[in-house]
Amino acid sequence: MTGEIRDIRKNYGKTAVLRGVTIPVERGGSVALVGANGSGKSTLLRVLAGVLRPQSGEFLWEGVDLLRSRALLERTVAYVPQGTPLLEELSALDNLRLWYDRETLEASLSGGMLRELGVQEFLKTPASRLSGGMRKRLSIGCAISRDPQILLLDEPTAALDLAARERLLDYFSGFCARGGTILLATHDLREVEACTQCCLLSGGVVTPYEYDGDARRLARALERP
Amino acid sequence: MKRFGTYLLLQGKRALRLLPRTLAVTLLLTLSAALILAVVSARRASDVSRRKTLVGVIAMDDNPYIMMGIHAMETFDAMRDEISFLMMEEEPEALQKLRAGEIAAYVVVPEGFVDMMYTDDVHPLRFVTLAGVTRLDSLLAAELAEAVAKLMIETQNAQYGAIHYAMDHVQGSDPYEADDVLIDRYFAIVFDRDKLFRLETVGLSGELSFGGYYLCGVSVAFLLLWGIGACPLFTRRSEEVGTLLSARGFGAVRQVAGEFGAFYFLMLCGALCAGAAGLFLLRRAGTAVPELPYVPAGALIRALAFLVLTLGSMQFFLYELVPENPGGILLQFLNAAVQSFAAGCFYPSSFFPDGLRRFGEHLPAGTALRYLGGVMSWSGGGVAGMLGWTALFLTLSAAVRRYRQTGRGA
Structure with missing residues (x-):
């Protein structure tokens, strides 16, 4: 085991949203975080980011x-929120410029992570004119500007068409194959299948879950208090 | 610092792309508002012109001839259908009523005025009206011209009568020499108008003329409406960008500074373009703004820079409170409507009751209007108030941004 999310507690006012979340994480592994709407998945990712x-x-x-060392956290972890963190009127290239310095951006576009994401295909297009899949790829491209070891993704393939979703999942498996770790919040069974580990978040606590392809059983497990 | 520079540059780029649309929408809104108000004012003005003009009289002299004269003018004079008089005690009261539009002018009769008429030492009447109200000036001039013409004819007749009388009944003196002396003294009093009355004008606000006041008002209203035109800059921004920047150590204060810097740039460019176009049109139309030739271009540009800073920071804060559409636009519209009315942008605040006037003066738009008025009339604009509002709005904006990113709203 390379790391661990240990006993995370988070309150909004008097409401406890996370009541001691503990998840072991491994280098090269991927964790699917499954839970009902409002169960605290996004909050957990935001805390970790x-x-x-x-x-x-x-x-x-x-x-x-990492929560005690912001500099190390910024270098190690990349977070891609559910919405698209883009400046809509500006081109994809301008959006990348916000997160990359010039040399890293050129290197990454010519043969690095951004090339792998296929961002160079739409560099001059304004973000507002990009398709959902392109926008998500660009968002990930912006997030990984510091070559992170851990990728936190909040419903990364929600509302994407099949081709865009498969392309992203391919990218994720490539990221893990190179030793990266992914923690993603999802409702998508295809994403759960693609992950090496599944956790259920309910009532502010996490329980490990062995997903066997039975969606009804997973749904019933989520409904249990 | 490098990240801040990049952020400012990119936000500036966004702003520049939105500039033409923002400018067009804002100009359209301002012209529409001005047109509606012009129609309303014209209707009101035609109602007012059908009424008798009320002129205040402050008589320091308690000579009964004063009251007799006023009564005679109200009863027999050619002006009786157009003017009525209101006796008043104090000049400050008269000035207040003048600015509030309750009287059209007032006349101050100095102490001992009637007695002084018997000597050469005449203290003039003071006739005070609002700058730019020419109707009363011309009425007074016509009345005086008629009076002088009649006096000359009657005096001429009296003169000939006096000479004939002297030739027939007075022995031992030259009647023509006595007549010359009489005419000299008479002309010294009657034809020296400066000795008889002095015309003074006061502005609607401070020393500003009507034209100057309305130029200031429309300028402030234009900047207030700018918030509506600039809505795409705010409603289309991604909350997530700020959240991620915050996670990367680029906090709310620097985000607000970068975004406001870009908005300020956008608004200032627009204000300068619109200002230049407005001044050109004013010159072409020959609209009277007597102050304008005396205000250097540099002072106007500096004033615009401060106005944009204050009003822009207020609009920025409102969008920080309600960044969504249509709530954001609605809030901007309500703010622009309430503040431009209460501050007196379209309708002089001196016409309002005291409480509302004081309230309006202390609003950001009121502060801006007073500042611009001060610059136009060379009486000095209070920059401190403007900077105070700006600091408050930007601080609140950063606080709201931080709360949204890290508080319950996150």
Whole structure:
């Protein structure tokens, strides 16, 4: 085991949303986080990305608590929110410029991660004119500007067509094959199948779940208090 | 710092792309508002012109001839159908009523005015009206011209009568020499108008003329309406960009500074374009803004820069509160409508009751209007108030942004 999300607790006012979430994470592994709407999946990802500050808990990676070291967290973790974090009026290239320095951007476009995502196909197109799949690929491209080891994805293939979804899943498996770790919040069974590990988030706590392709059983498990 | 520069540059690029549309929408809104108000004002003005003009009289002299004269003018004079008089005690009261539109002018009769008429030492009447109201000036001039013409004819007759009387009945003196002396003294009093009355004008607000006041008002209203035209810059921005930037250590304060910098740039470009076009049209139309030739272009540009800073920061804050469509636009519209009315952009605030006037003056739009008025009339604009509002709005914007990204709203 390379890391662990340990006993994360997060309250909104007096409401406890996360009541001690613990998930082991491995280098090269992928974790599907499944839960009903409002169960706290996005909150957990935001806490792990450093957007929200938890009441308590640790995000251990190679022995270091990333939540205590912002610089290390920024270098190690990339977060792609559910919405598209793009400046709509600007081109894909301008959007990338916000997150990359010039040299890294050129290198990445000529043969690095951005090329793998296929972003160079629509560099000069304004973000507002991109398709859903392109927008998601561009969002991921923006997020991975620091060559992260962990990718946090919030419903990454929601509302995408089949081709776009498969292309993204291919990218994710390639990312993991190179030693990267993915933690994704999802309602999509295809994504759950593609992950090496599945966790159910319900009532603010996480329980491991062995997904065997039976969607009804998974739904029943989510309904249990 | 490098990240801030990039963010500012990219936001500026967004703003520049939206500039033509924003400018067109704002100009359209301002012209529509001005047109509606012009129609309403014209109707009101025609109603007012059908009524008798009320002129205040402050008589420091308690000589009974004053009251007799006023009564005579109201009863027998050619102006009786057009003017009626209102006796008043104090000049400040008269000035307030003048600015509130309750009287069209007032006349101050100095102490001992009637007695002084018997000597050469005449203290003039002061006739005070609003700058730009020419109707009363011309009425007064016509009345005086008629009076002088009659006086000259009657005096001429009296003169000939006096000479004939002197030739027939007075022995031992030259009647023509006595007549010359009489005419000299008479002309010294009657034809020296400066000694008889002095015309003074006061502005609607401070020292501003009608034209100057309305130019300031329309300029502030234009900048208030800018918030509606600029809505795509705010309603189409992604909340997630800010959230991610925040996670990368680029916090709410720097985000707000970068975005406001771009919005400020957009608004200033628009204001300068519209200002230049407006001044050109005013010159072409020959509209009277007497102050304008005396205000250097540099001072106007500096004033615009401060106005845009204050009003822009207010609009930025409102979009920070309600960034969605149509709520954001509705809020901007309500804000522009309420503030432009209460501050007196289209309708002078001196016409309002005291409480509303004071309230309007202290609103951001009121502060901006007073500032621009000060610049136009060379009486000095208070920049401190403008900067105070700006600092408050930007601080609140950063606080709201931080709350949205890290608080319950996240």
